[in-house]
Amino acid sequence: MVVSTKGRYALRVMIDLAKYGTDAYVSLGDIAERQNLSEKYLESIIKLLVQNGLVKGHRGKNGGYQLSKPAEEVTAWDVISITENDFYVVSCMSPDAPKCERIDSCVTLPMWKEFSKEMQAFFQRYTIAELAEKEK
Amino acid sequence: MVVSTKGRYALRVMIDLAKYGTDAYVSLGDIAERQNLSEKYLESIIKLLVQNGLVKGHRGKNGGYQLSKPAEEVTAWDVISITENDFYVVSCMSPDAPKCERIDSCVTLPMWKEFSKEMQAFFQRYTIAELAEKEK
DNA sequence: TATAAACCTATTATACTGGAAGGATAATGG
DNA sequence: CCATTATCCTTCCAGTATAATAGGTTTATA
Numbered sequence: 030m031v032v033s034t035k036g037r038y039a040l041r042v043m044i045d046l047a048k049y050g051t052d053a054y055v056s057l058g059d060i061a062e063r064q065n066l067s068e069k070y071l072e073s074i075i076k077l078l079v080q081n082g083l084v085k086g087h088r089g090k091n092g093g094y095q096l097s098k099p100a101e102e103v104t105a106w107d108v109i110s111i112t113e114n115d116f117y118v119v120s121c122m123s124p125d126a127p128k129c130e131r132i133d134s135c136v137t138l139p140m141w142k143e144f145s146k147e148m149q150a151f152f153q154r155y156t157i158a159e160l161a162e163k164e165k
Numbered sequence: 166m167v168v169s170t171k172g173r174y175a176l177r178v179m180i181d182l183a184k185y186g187t188d189a190y191v192s193l194g195d196i197a198e199r200q201n202l203s204e205k206y207l208e209s210i211i212k213l214l215v216q217n218g219l220v221k222g223h224r225g226k227n228g229g230y231q232l233s234k235p236a237e238e239v240t241a242w243d244v245i246s247i248t249e250n251d252f253y254v255v256s257c258m259s260p261d262a263p264k265c266e267r268i269d270s271c272v273t274l275p276m277w278k279e280f281s282k283e284m285q286a287f288f289q290r291y292t293i294a295e296l297a298e299k300e301k
Numbered sequence: 302t303a304t305a306a307a308c309c310t311a312t313t314a315t316a317c318t319g320g321a322a323g324g325a326t327a328a329t330g331g
Numbered sequence: 332c333c334a335t336t337a338t339c340c341t342t343c344c345a346g347t348a349t350a351a352t353a354g355g356t357t358t359a360t361a
Contacts, residue, residue, distance in 0.1 A: 031254045089328025118167045136299040163272040225359025
């Protein structure tokens, strides 16, 4: 699978926050209920979004979550590149991959690199705002 | 990872066969040695290629493998879509996925579908012949 | 007929995914 | 000031895929 369940759920969380979190914090329970997803699992996902600055959490009564930035400024790429642990086309393109000796002679590397760019560009064309608007 | 080690190795096998298998069978041992890969692991990979009609094997002395079709007619997509077990953008797009109830209301599905097409088209633009030629 | 090769069947270690459980901490309303 | 609500944190678990390894069987050729 190119994009895991985690990534899909993360997108749904972001879209939910874009719709319901404009003037109040949205509790995880509300999101889980609306989206019909496990609250406990969402917890681990939204944690990633908080840690990476896409979402801010507020504790206590009437607490919850909100987008840190306007939904127009967040792309699908921003979201799934966080949740997908190793979102690289091939393992040798991961920053912490051992240096490959075939790097200069590898005939497929240019192909992977080109695809990598296309993939990023593709998902950067979709903003959370756009996606949220479709969900009327 | 979008494309696994298995997929990369499979491509290298195909490229190797395109280069060295034009007028004789190429033994797995030779491929493994040239490509510096585990022969035993390659065995399980080339098996997939045989089963899916991309490669034909010939037993016995002086046996080995050859491409079933001209390298010009085989694309990178043909190869990696075989080795990558679930090469779908998201799990709900797998043919044996349980039917999703959100299918009509899902705002992200069109995005996944579009990407799926782009991905396939991208890898179909690369033929084994082209890739093999670069490897001089 | 020995040999070289494909072919077949298991097994293994490691890691990731999807998810559940339980508790600690913090902010708010009454 | 205190109970409530909600985030935050750590740990665990089952299932499955990946990347290999091992050892044996069959087939064709020189």
